[in-house]
Amino acid sequence: AQKVTQAQTEISVVEKEDVTLDCVYETRDTTYYLFWYKQPPSGELVFLIRRNSFDEQNEISGRYSWNFQKSTSSFNFTITASQVVDSAVYFCALSEASISNFGNEKLTFGTGTRLTIIP
């Protein structure tokens, strides 16, 4: 069974500080996909990134970066020079993509980390 753990329930940092959100996953499949979504106070879920299990390269997009480490089953998310607009709940999610699971693309979400950026 697949599982995603986000141990940090809430984090508060002062604006311009860097912050890292942790995500640890469990899966028996060798082929899987990892995602991060942002849920701002308005409530919608905004897609941030998708990463497959064969691509361990870290990714940077502006102030956002992601560190994928299969050895530790982690997919951590760092925001550099945080801004008040980054305040939101962030979800890590996993989808297995094995042949036996073909067509079932459900996302298993972690419990989320509420990030508050203090001005």
Added chain:
Amino acid sequence: DSGVTQTPKHLITATGQRVTLRCSPRSGDLSVYWYQQSLDQGLQFLIQYYNGEERAKGNILERFSAQQFPDLHSELNLSSLELGDSALYFCASSVENRGGVNEQFFGPGTRLTVL
């Protein structure tokens, strides 16, 4: 704006009633997913449809049902409502990716309150 639309935005009803939530996927997306977000259960997958056919089922109650129509919009029907069904219901859509799993784009959600 993700391109996924959901109606209504808010729904308030009483226990025992039945409601229908509606979702229109992004143009070109054949897959539709329904998720429930509640304080105690978090974000839970309910059901997935692909081009009109049910493809996967999660922890969806028997009182709940869904369908996807030929124009690809989907409806989630919730019946015999209980207080515990109060939640935010999200619809998401994605393009098919035969080589893997694509990202899902979420609608704004329907907030259901059962009194």
